[in-house]
Amino acid sequence: MKELINGYVGRLTAALNNLDISEIENFISVLNKARENGSRIFIMGNGGSALTASHFCCDFNKGASYGYDDKKRFKFICLNDNIATMMAYSNDVSYEDIFVEQLKNFLQPDDVVIGISGSGNSKNVLKAIEYANSQGAVTVGLTGYSGGVLKEIAKYSVNGNIDDMQISEDIHMMLCHMIMQIVSKSAVCVK
Numbered sequence: 001m002k003e004l005i006n007g008y009v010g011r012l013t014a015a016l017n018n019l020d021i022s023e024i025e026n027f028i029s030v031l032n033k034a035r036e037n038g039s040r041i042f043i044m045g046n047g048g049s050a051l052t053a054s055h056f057c058c059d060f061n062k063g064a065s066y067g068y069d070d071k072k073r074f075k076f077i078c079l080n081d082n083i084a085t086m087m088a089y090s091n092d093v094s095y096e097d098i099f100v101e102q103l104k105n106f107l108q109p110d111d112v113v114i115g116i117s118g119s120g121n122s123k124n125v126l127k128a129i130e131y132a133n134s135q136g137a138v139t140v141g142l143t144g145y146s147g148g149v150l151k152e153i154a155k156y157s158v159n160g161n162i163d164d165m166q167i168s169e170d171i172h173m174m175l176c177h178m179i180m181q182i183v184s185k186s187a188v189c190v191k
Contacts, residue, residue: 012170015162019171023158028179030138030156031060034112035074035183042107042132044079044099044125045116048169049142052116052176053078059180079103079128099128109136117141118168120148120159129154142175144168 034041041060043053057076065073079099080086086098093101103113113132115125120143129139130153141147141154144162151157160171 008167011162011164012167015160015164015167015171016174018161020159023156024175024179026156027140027158027175028182030112030140031074031179032183034138035072037110038071038075039111040075040077040106040108041112041114042077042079042103043114043116044128046080046122046124048165049116049118049122049172050080052142052169052172053080053114055173056114056176057081059176060183064180064184077106096123096127099124100131103128103131103135107132107135107137110138112138112140114140114142115150115154116143116172117148117150118144118165120145120150122150126150126153142172144171 031041033039043056044050045053057078060074060076079102082102085102089098089101107113113129115122115129117125120141126149129141129150132139133153133155138156139154140156140158141150142158143151144160144165145168146161147157147159151159158175160168162168
């Protein structure tokens, strides 16, 4: 067991050390600009990435917004949190449309759309990012592996660049926590 544990920790540590810091800085700038402009930030993912998207909403709508006046709060909306809407589109239209059709209801130019996909090739995420690009929104892709199509079509990208889904997901969650602390009033989470 010890060898397996050390192996996982070693791969995770190596992946963290290989992150492109400028990609993270760009992502932070996008989020800060959205907060300053009062823009909405839509976020989505499938499976474990869906949970990370939900977690971003919690940490930024509360953890990084609490204590700020109304105009300086983050406005995150998670497109995978409305199960009924996703199921209706999936059943009546297609699973590839579960995110893009929601964006068509709300998206405004200068809003931010974040797609999380370990492979970078989730068709429903790609379709939403393509639509967001066509509407003048700012797009961000959080990926693993080589980044897939998402890395290529998103205006900004943070790529974990490791061929391991779980470590890719670890990196995305770490980004959530790290950036939340960086953009908060203090370096510790408000209880």
